[in-house]
Amino acid sequence: MDISSLFFSLEYRDIPDLILRCIALLLMSALALWVIYLALVKLFPAKKKSAMPREILLKLRFLTALPVFLVVFSVYIYFFVKTAKPSDLQWQQPTFYVTLLPQFIVYVSVIMLFLIQYNGYMKALKKTEVSHA
Amino acid sequence: MPKPTIIIGIGTSGLRVVEQVQHFYYENTGKNKPDHVEYLYLETDENSYPGVTALKNEIKRVYLDLREKETMINALKKDAKLDGSWLPPAGETGDNEAGAGGWPAFGRAALWGHQNFNQVATSINNAYANVGNIEVKNTEDSKPAVFIVGSLTGGTGSGVFIDLAYMVRNLITDIDDVFGLFLIPGLGKEGGTAGKETIYCNTYAALKSLDYFTGKKNGTKYELSYPNGSRARFEKSPYKLAQIISQDYDGPVPSIGTLDGLYKMAGLYVFLNIYGLREKRMRRLVDAWGNDQMGKYGTFGLSAIQYPKAQLEEFLAVELSMDLLNRWIDPHMYYAQGNKVQMNSARTIIRRDTFAHFEKLLREAFDILNTVEVEKGRQIINDLPRKAKSVNTKQHNEESDYLYIWKLFSSQHAGNYYEAVRNNVQKARDIVLAGIHDWIAGSVNRHENLYLAHMQLQIIVEAIDSCLNYWKNLKVSGQPAKWEAMLDQQIKWMLKKRYKSVFEQNNVLTDRLQNTFELLKMHLFAHKLVDLRKNIVEGDFALATFDTNIELPRLKRLDEIIAIIGRTAGKEERQKSDKQLNVLRARRDQILDDLKDTSIPILRVYPSNDLQYEVEKSKLKYMQGSAKSFPTKNDVIGEQVSLWSYLHQAKDTLNKTLYSTCISQFEREVRKHNSVEDMVISTFVEKEPKEAQRIASRALNALVKVNPDQTTTFRDHMNIPKLVIGPDQPTINRVVEKFTEDINFNDFSNDENGVLVIPGLKNILVFYAEKGLMNNSQLFNPTQHLRYIDNLKELYDDTPKLRGKSAQDWHIIRMPYIKFAKEDIR
Numbered sequence: 001m002d003i004s005s006l007f008f009s010l011e012y013r014d015i016p017d018l019i020l021r022c023i024a025l026l027l028m029s030a031l032a033l034w035v036i037y038l039a040l041v042k043l044f045p046a047k048k049k050s051a052m053p054r055e056i057l058l059k060l061r062f063l064t065a066l067p068v069f070l071v072v073f074s075v076y077i078y079f080f081v082k083t084a085k086p087s088d089l090q091w092q093q094p095t096f097y098v099t100l101l102p103q104f105i106v107y108v109s110v111i112m113l114f115l116i117q118y119n120g121y122m123k124a125l126k127k128t129e130v131s132h133a
Numbered sequence: 134m135p136k137p138t139i140i141i142g143i144g145t146s147g148l149r150v151v152e153q154v155q156h157f158y159y160e161n162t163g164k165n166k167p168d169h170v171e172y173l174y175l176e177t178d179e180n181s182y183p184g185v186t187a188l189k190n191e192i193k194r195v196y197l198d199l200r201e202k203e204t205m206i207n208a209l210k211k212d213a214k215l216d217g218s219w220l221p222p223a224g225e226t227g228d229n230e231a232g233a234g235g236w237p238a239f240g241r242a243a244l245w246g247h248q249n250f251n252q253v254a255t256s257i258n259n260a261y262a263n264v265g266n267i268e269v270k271n272t273e274d275s276k277p278a279v280f281i282v283g284s285l286t287g288g289t290g291s292g293v294f295i296d297l298a299y300m301v302r303n304l305i306t307d308i309d310d311v312f313g314l315f316l317i318p319g320l321g322k323e324g325g326t327a328g329k330e331t332i333y334c335n336t337y338a339a340l341k342s343l344d345y346f347t348g349k350k351n352g353t354k355y356e357l358s359y360p361n362g363s364r365a366r367f368e369k370s371p372y373k374l375a376q377i378i379s380q381d382y383d384g385p386v387p388s389i390g391t392l393d394g395l396y397k398m399a400g401l402y403v404f405l406n407i408y409g410l411r412e413k414r415m416r417r418l419v420d421a422w423g424n425d426q427m428g429k430y431g432t433f434g435l436s437a438i439q440y441p442k443a444q445l446e447e448f449l450a451v452e453l454s455m456d457l458l459n460r461w462i463d464p465h466m467y468y469a470q471g472n473k474v475q476m477n478s479a480r481t482i483i484r485r486d487t488f489a490h491f492e493k494l495l496r497e498a499f500d501i502l503n504t505v506e507v508e509k510g511r512q513i514i515n516d517l518p519r520k521a522k523s524v525n526t527k528q529h530n531e532e533s534d535y536l537y538i539w540k541l542f543s544s545q546h547a548g549n550y551y552e553a554v555r556n557n558v559q560k561a562r563d564i565v566l567a568g569i570h571d572w573i574a575g576s577v578n579r580h581e582n583l584y585l586a587h588m589q590l591q592i593i594v595e596a597i598d599s600c601l602n603y604w605k606n607l608k609v610s611g612q613p614a615k616w617e618a619m620l621d622q623q624i625k626w627m628l629k630k631r632y633k634s635v636f637e638q639n640n641v642l643t644d645r646l647q648n649t650f651e652l653l654k655m656h657l658f659a660h661k662l663v664d665l666r667k668n669i670v671e672g673d674f675a676l677a678t679f680d681t682n683i684e685l686p687r688l689k690r691l692d693e694i695i696a697i698i699g700r701t702a703g704k705e706e707r708q709k710s711d712k713q714l715n716v717l718r719a720r721r722d723q724i725l726d727d728l729k730d731t732s733i734p735i736l737r738v739y740p741s742n743d744l745q746y747e748v749e750k751s752k753l754k755y756m757q758g759s760a761k762s763f764p765t766k767n768d769v770i771g772e773q774v775s776l777w778s779y780l781h782q783a784k785d786t787l788n789k790t791l792y793s794t795c796i797s798q799f800e801r802e803v804r805k806h807n808s809v810e811d812m813v814i815s816t817f818v819e820k821e822p823k824e825a826q827r828i829a830s831r832a833l834n835a836l837v838k839v840n841p842d843q844t845t846t847f848r849d850h851m852n853i854p855k856l857v858i859g860p861d862q863p864t865i866n867r868v869v870e871k872f873t874e875d876i877n878f879n880d881f882s883n884d885e886n887g888v889l890v891i892p893g894l895k896n897i898l899v900f901y902a903e904k905g906l907m908n909n910s911q912l913f914n915p916t917q918h919l920r921y922i923d924n925l926k927e928l929y930d931d932t933p934k935l936r937g938k939s940a941q942d943w944h945i946i947r948m949p950y951i952k953f954a955k956e957d958i959r
Contacts (some may be wrong), residue, residue, distance in 0.1 A: 003327035034634070058632050124812045 002108045010088040012095035022102040029106045032072055037065040042102055066114045073110070077103060135169040136278055136309070137264035138407050139257070142174035142192070142299065143283030144240075144290040146316055146396065150282045151192050151338035154407070160443035161408070161895050163804070165191040170407050171260035175253060177243045177289045177295070195256045197289070205246040215245075215359050219949040223462055228758020235331050237338060238949040240292015250360045253297075255663075257304050276309035278411065280403055281372075285318040286332035291339035295346060295950050299355050303363065309944045310373035312406075314399055315339075319381030319388055319838065320921055330932045331909035334947055337925035342950040344372055344916045347429045374418075376402075376431045377915050378836040383847065386834045389499055390732030393723075397733060398435055398836065405555075405858060405899065409891045414854045414903065417886070421852035421905070428912030431905035432847075436734035436832040438825055440812035440896040444724050446803045447796065449751050451721045454795035457764040458717065460581060461776075462695050467582035468763065469858075476585060487589050489574070491596035494568035498561035502654050505557045517650065521642035525631070538624045538646070542653055544613040550650060554657050560655075562661040563678040566685050569593055573686040573776035581766055583698070587691050588748035590669060594688075595664045604655050611659040619656075623649045626800060630758050649805045684781070694787070701791050705847070715792035737830040738817045751808045758806030814898045815864045822871045826878045829857075832900035833880055838920035839907075845918060848908040857881045858889040858899035865890065868898060 003009075006024050018027045046054055080103070090096045137227055142151035151172050155165050166172060172192040174183070177199050183192040199205070207214060221238035243249055264277055279301050283290035298311045317336045318329065346355055346372035355367045378399060380389040389395050403809060406414075421427035466473050503514035517794035523529045531537035540546045572593075577586045608619060627645040631638040668676045668685055675684035703718020728744055739747045756762060764777045782790065803809065818825040834853060840846045859865040862883075869883040881887055881900060889901075905913045916922060933943035944953045 038635050041637060046640070047384050053648070054637070055632075058635065058637060058641070 007076075008083045010084045010096070010099050012093075012099045018098060018101065022105060025102040025106055026109075029073065033065060033069045033110075036068050036072065037047070037062055040065050040068070051109075054105075056121070056124055059117065059124060063114065063117050063121055066110055066117065070107075070110055073106060135167060136274060136407075136411065137276070138170045138278050138280065138411075139260045139264060140170065140172050140280045140282065140300075140407070141257075141297065141301075142172070142405060143281065143293055144176065145178060146284030146287070146290060146392075147180060147282050148174045148176065148183060148192070149396040150314070150316075150399040150403065153397050154403045155191060156443060157401055157404035158408070161893050161897075162373050162911050165189070167407065169264050169476070171264050172257055173260055175289070175293060178238060193256060193260070197240065197249045197253070197255055197293075198246065199243045202239065202242070206242050207358065209242065209245055211925070212360070214362070215360060216357055219945070220954065221946050221949070236288045236289055236336065236946045237292035237335055238288075238946045240288040240290070241296060241949045243289065244290075244293045245360050253300070254304060254361065257301060266490055276307050277305060278309045279311045280314060280406065281311060281324050282314040282316075282399060285336045285339035286316070286318055287335065289343075290315070290948065291335045294339065295355075295371050298358070299365050299367055302371075303359075303365045311371065312411075313372040313375040313377060313378050314403060316399060316897060317377055317379045317397060317919075319379040319913075330928055330935075333925055334929045334932055337922075337929045338947040340377075340915050340919075340925075342948055343371070343375060344914065345951050347375070363716070364501060370405060370429050372429065374427075374431050375429060376433060378402075378432055379838070380836075381920075382434075382831070382834040382836060383838050383840065383920075384834040386831055387732060388733070389836075390730055393727065394730055394733035395836075397727075397735070399897070401437065401735075402435055402901075404432065405891075405901070408893070409889060410856075410858065410901070413856065413889045417852055417854045420901075424852065425912065426850050426852050427905040428914065430915055431903060432835045432837045432913065433904055434832040434834050434836060434902040435899065436736075436828050436830075437505060437897050437899045438736045438738060438814050438817060438828055439898075440739065440814060441728055441737050442809050442811065442896045443730055445747060445751060445809045446800055448721060448724045448728075448748060449463055449755060449803050449808060450799035451717050451724065452748070452752065453755070453764050453768075453794075453799045455702050455717045455721070455765070457769065457795060457799075458791070459704070461583055462698050462702070462704070463582060464584045467580045467585045469580060471762075472735065476582075476588065480588070483585070483589060484592050484595075487592040488596050488599075490572050491566070491593055491600075494565045495600065497568065498564040498658070499651070499654050501561050501564055502554055502557060505553045507550060507553050513553060513650065515648075516637065517646045518643045521639050521646055524628075524642055525638045534628055535624050538627060538649075538892040539620065541646075542620050542623075542649055544616055550653060551657075553651055558654075558657045558661060559679060562665065563680070565661075565665060566676060567678050567681070567683045569669075570683050570686055571709050574644060574775060577777045577780070578766075583691055583695050584779075586686070586687065587695070590688055592688055594666055594669055597662050597669075601659065601662060601666075604659060607652070609652055609655045609657070609659065611656060611663070616653075616656045619652065620649070623652065644887050690781075693784055697787050698780075698791065701788050710906070714788055715799055717792065717795070720792075720796070720867050734828060734831040736824065738812070738814065740812050749810075751803070755803055755806055755808040758808060759802065764799070768802055769795050812896055813864070814859075814896065815867045818868045818871055818898070822875045825868070826872055826876055828871070829881065829900045830878070832902050835902075835904040837915070837917040839913070841918065841920055842920055845907050845909055845911070847904040847913070848906055850906050851886070851903070853903050853906060855881065855884075855902040856887060856900075857883065857891045858891060858894065860890070860892060860894040862901060863887065864898070895914065 005020055007028070009021075012018070040050070041058065044061065046052065046057050052060075140151055142148045151174055155172060156313050158167070159165050159318070174192055175197055177197045179196065179200070181199075183190045183194060203223040206220055210217045210220055210223070219238065220242060221236060237437070244253060252880060259276060265275070281294060281298055281301070283294060285291045294313065294315070298313065301311055302308055308530070317340070318332050355365060355371070358364050378395065380392070380395050382388060389398065399943050402410075405544045418427055460468070465476055467476060468474070469479075507513050507516050509946055520538075520541060524534045527534075529537045531540065541549050542551055544551050546552075569590075573590055574955045577583065608615075610616065610619075623645075627642060627649065665676065665685065669687055672687045672689065675687055675690065677684045700714055702716060703716045703721075737744075741747060741750075749929060758766075761768075766779075770776065770779050770945065778788065836848050857865050857869060859868070865888050866883050869881055869887075872878040872881065907913055907918060911918075929947075930940075933940055938941075941953050944951075
């Protein structure tokens with residue numbers, strides 16, 4: 001199995017193949033998310049006299065990284081759909097939907113992660129670090 | 134050529150007269166005294182001081198200390214060189230506690246006390262040296278004349294007036310002569326002496342003593358040794374001329390209503406004498422003395438028409454002073470950039486600004502702790518990233534990261550951040566303290582309102598409370614044990630997730646170490662904040678910065694200052710303990726009473742005939758002249774001096790300083806802006822000749838009641854001066870001609886002998902008539918011619934019996950100049 005069939009195939013083969021594709025997509029997504037997060041952290045470091053605690057800033061950067069990742073992921077989905085042949089789009093076949101499960105899981109995971117991180121960020125803000133009061 | 138003159142006031146009455154002299158001189162010349170005159174006054178009452186004048190008070194106080202009376206009298210008695218037979222019993226207190234206690238013997242003893250005697254001698258010598266420094270030497274004009282003024286009713290005046298005159302003669306070798314002006318009691322409206330036996334007995338004793346050395350019969354020599362070892366031997370009388378005056382007039386004229394009125398007349402008399410009257414009188418009196426038309430005693434009649442410019446100026450100064458002081462303690466309004474602001478409506482903004490300022494101070498204080506050096510050349514704030522790196526890279530020698538961090542911040546470990554901050558927390562406290570001081574002092578200087586400062590200080594207390602509460606919410610405590618517990622939690626948190634995945638572990642840990650460092654500062658600073666708060670709210674003594682000694686403003690002190698200012702302005706009723714307090718409102722009322730007093734022979738006239746109108750007009754003119762709508766501290770203490778530090782002087786002196794500075798400075802300002810203009814008095818005489826004649830004729834009556842036998846009274850003589858005194862001859866001519874032509878009043882003439890022109894005299898026209906010759910050609914002698922002299926004799930004889938004293942004891946305390954022997958006295 002080559003890389004393109006791992007990330008851009010709509011063909012259902014079997015369950016182990018599906019699991020493999022799912023793990024690969026999740027790993028790739030995590031890598032992409034980390035790269036975005038790291039880039040944001042390094043490209044937009046805390047100002048020297050910033051009143052915001054470093055930890056809060058890092059949380060904020062991560063929150064920012066999630067939507068950016070979604071944009072990148074959407075670009076992937078675009079190419080993912082574009083590379084599919086019309087014959088691959090078997091809307092009546094239940095296996096067609098099973099094939100889309102990894103992308104769906106990533107979408108849902110990112111949204112869930114955003115909500116969880118947002119909640120944590122708000123809590124941290126409320127605690128307001130005293131060193132920057 | 135002005136005659137060198139020394140004026141010596143004795144006792145409180147003497148002081149009041151000298152003050153009037155100074156006042157009249159200032160009114161006419163803008164100076165308190167001429168160069169050829171010196172003012173002194175001798176006082177036994179430690180609480181009596183010269184009052185306020187616009188310029189530097191020129192009256193030099195010589196305090197005759199009687200606090201160690203018993204020791205002093207015993208020492209004098211033991212001194213073998215002195216004749217101590219006259220000394221009173223040492224252990225007694227006198228009729229009252231103040232000064233000489235109403236006993237002339239104590240008054241005399243006060244002069245003789247060793248230190249006192251030397252002090253008086255030095256003061257006279259200094260005064261002599263000052264007035265002697267004139268252009269012409271060794272002529273009649275260079276010989277000084279000395280005026281001694283005082284009352285004969287109290288212990289001080291009647292105790293020292295004879296010794297003092299001889300002492301002056303002894304000290305000033307080329308003296309021209311000594312003149313006395315003595316105030317004696319009148320019979321008053323009631324005409325009785327009940328309850329006032331002491332003052333009448335003292336007067337009688339003093340007059341008898343004076344006559345003992347003056348009268349021709351006894352011809353007593355004054356011969357004795359002084360306490361400083363010098364000897365005095367005089368055959369002449371103590372005074373060339375002793376003038377006696379009282380509140381009573383001879384004749385049907387009503388008495389002068391108040392003692393202050395008499396002081397004013399005495400002051401006017403002495404003022405005129407240093408301003409030209411003495412020379413004029415002496416030229417005439419030489420003939421009178423040569424022809425036995427004048428003796429050693431005299432009196433006079435004196436009246437004036439005056440536009441009271443100086444009083445109006447002082448009144449205005451007092452009103453402006455009250456306005457200023459009331460502005461400083463206005464609880465409702467303050468001024469901001471020239472506009473009135475309601476305190477309540479501005480409270481929110483004041484609160485916001487004060488809170489913000491306090492937060493800024495706290496930040497500055499904490500920042501200074503950042504710069505504390507934990508190792509040579511390395512500040513804590515720069516050391517924290519190094520420590521974070523050490524933890525993250527495990528480059529430390531401790532067993533664990535936890536222990537490493539714990540040792541940095543623990544109270545139980547030496548040489549760490551904890552110790553460094555604790556050793557420097559005082560510096561941080563001083564920054565907050567100085568900042569609060571600057572905020573409050575700045576507000577007082579800018580807005581000149583102590584209630585505003587009070588409110589701001591209260592808000593600072595609120596800010597401290599709020600800060601401490603916030604720290605409490607963060608679970609910060611000043612107790613080391615609680616700090617250790619908190620530190621444990623902090624370290625656990627610090628070592629948690631440190632964002633290594635994005636390579637931020639050093640930054641995050643540095644951030645957390647800084648956070649813990651901030652908590653450490655709060656923990657160590659909390660006590661200092663509590664101390665500051667406590668001192669602001671209830672401190673009796675101010676906390677101060679270590680280096681610069683800047684004091685922390687306190688609410689208690691502000692309350693005290695507000696109370697003192699309130700009492701000085703006269704906002705509150707006078708308390709019993711306020712006896713010595715100077716109150717502006719009282720002074721204003723006093724001036725008003727004086728201006729409205731019609732019992733004194735000075736007729737006050739105004740261009741508009743309305744005192745209130747004149748005051749309003751002057752105030753308006755002052756405001757226009759100074760281009761201000763309200764008085765400010767700059768009028769009084771200048772722009773350079775901080776109002777805060779001015780008000781923070783010792784509270785014992787604040788009332789006196791405020792009172793005197795305000796009045797004197799505003800008087801200067803009022804004068805500078807010419808707010809009260811001069812008036813030509815002759816225009817009044819031309820308009821109201823009858824009223825002018827009424828007041829002029831009062832000068833024809835002597836200021837003392839004579840004629841005990843209903844036949845003897847004063848008579849005029851061409852050699853005895855009777856004068857109209859004015860600024861120029863044409864003015865006097867207009868007045869005298871108006872009198873003679875319009876209303877046929879011929880008692881004053883405008884020939885050379887009847888006129889004294891004093892070019893500098895302003896706003897006043899004076900009528901003066903000297904008295905000393907009786908109608909039976911006898912020379913005036915108060916011990917013979919006073920209307921009530923027989924009553925005085927009786928009173929002097931009877932009072933000791935009523936008080937259970939022997940005649941000898943009574944004599945010793947009342948008549949220290951004459952040895953007890955009935956024949957000497959009677």
